[in-house]
Amino acid sequence: MTDLSLPAVPGALPDKxxxxxxxxxxxxxxxxxxxxxxxxxxxxLEQLPGHxxxxxxxxxxxxxxxxxxxxxxxxxxAAGVAVDIAEGMLQHARSQGGAHAHVVGDAExxxxxDSSVELIFTSLAVQWCSDFGAVLDEAKRVLQxxxxxxxxxxxxxxxxxxxxxxxxxxxxxxxxxxxxxxEYQRLCAASGLHVQALEVRPHVLHYSDVRSxxxxxxxxxxxxLNPGRPAGLTGRERMQGLLRAYEQFRQSQGLPATYQVVxxxxxxxxxxxx
Ligand SMILES: C[S@@+](CC[C@H](N)C(=O)[O-])C[C@H]1O[C@@H](n2cnc3c(N)ncnc32)[C@H](O)[C@@H]1O
Numbered sequence: 001m002t003d004l005s006l007p008a009v010p011g012a013l014p015d016k017x018x019x020x021x022x023x024x025x026x027x028x029x030x031x032x033x034x035x036x037x038x039x040x041x042x043x044x045l046e047q048l049p050g051h052x053x054x055x056x057x058x059x060x061x062x063x064x065x066x067x068x069x070x071x072x073x074x075x076x077x078a079a080g081v082a083v084d085i086a087e088g089m090l091q092h093a094r095s096q097g098g099a100h101a102h103v104v105g106d107a108e109x110x111x112x113x114d115s116s117v118e119l120i121f122t123s124l125a126v127q128w129c130s131d132f133g134a135v136l137d138e139a140k141r142v143l144q145x146x147x148x149x150x151x152x153x154x155x156x157x158x159x160x161x162x163x164x165x166x167x168x169x170x171x172x173x174x175x176x177x178x179x180x181x182x183e184y185q186r187l188c189a190a191s192g193l194h195v196q197a198l199e200v201r202p203h204v205l206h207y208s209d210v211r212s213x214x215x216x217x218x219x220x221x222x223x224x225l226n227p228g229r230p231a232g233l234t235g236r237e238r239m240q241g242l243l244r245a246y247e248q249f250r251q252s253q254g255l256p257a258t259y260q261v262v263x264x265x266x267x268x269x270x271x272x273x274x
Contacts, residue, residue: 019128024088029219031064036203040152040261041067041123047265048150054078054118060107061125065093071121072098108134110142118147127154127178136191143268150265155200156180157260165245169238184262193266200262206254210246213257
């Protein structure tokens with residue numbers, strides 16, 4: 001099975017057009033099932049440096065705009081830009097305010113000018129980027145000196161229960177791949193940004209059954225889009241096998257689904273090379 005711990009494999013993450021289409025389709029259902037995303041983004045908001053008073057912020061991978069609205073409440077005088085690769089998500093967000101502009105764009109090639117913003121906030125979006133180094137390069141380019149990149153992402157170990165259960169059934173890739181924490185550490189250290197905080201915290205959700213989990217992933221637009229995923233419908237027998245395999249993880253609260261969430265706060269140096 002391909003793994004992100006291996007050197008860059010062409011197509012190791014889903015095609016960007018598929019990611020955009022999947023999230024656009026999920027725009028209407030997303031908010032009803034986004035409990036983890038809320039908890040993670042709120043924790044990131046709490047980690048923002050207290051002295052930060054941006055004139056201009058970016059919510060990158062803004063989705064339905066929940067955190068654009070939170071950023072607007074926190075920095076009411078500032079101008080906000082919501083950037084997302086999925087036009088459907090931006091359409092959904094536009095009518096609800098928060099950001100002043102909604103722009104289709106890719107975190108690896110931001111449609112923003114050099115040194116133009118003081119804060120880039122991005123929660124649970126950049127795990128979809130195969131080139132996290134490019135995301136950091138773009139953040140460094142777009143941030144003003146002293147500006148802050150605050151991000152959350154997912155690393156290896158995320159949804160390991162589902163991955164291992166499928167592995168027991170057919171040995172195939174049914175769960176999106178996530179890069180190892182060491183890779184986040186290495187890329188952040190090499191980014192030219194000051195790493196003020198970088199840590200991983202597990203969040204465990206519980207479900208009464210496997211179908212509730214897989215339906216939720218679909219409603220979030222976060223179901224498996226990996227190249228090499230099994231095509232077509234999931235056969236009844238294989239589904240039964242999955243349900244049996246997942247049962248070995250059951251706890252008193254239900255079936256666990258672990259998310260390994262990376263939290264990072266990075267700052268662009270005030271002077272180049274410092
Ligand atoms: C799980 S949602 C998170 C949305 C929002 N940040 C939140 O926490 O509620 C991930 C979002 O990232 C967007 N996304 C994925 N890849 C992206 C990329 N390369 N550039 C910009 N946005 C991207 C998706 O379209 C989706 O709206």
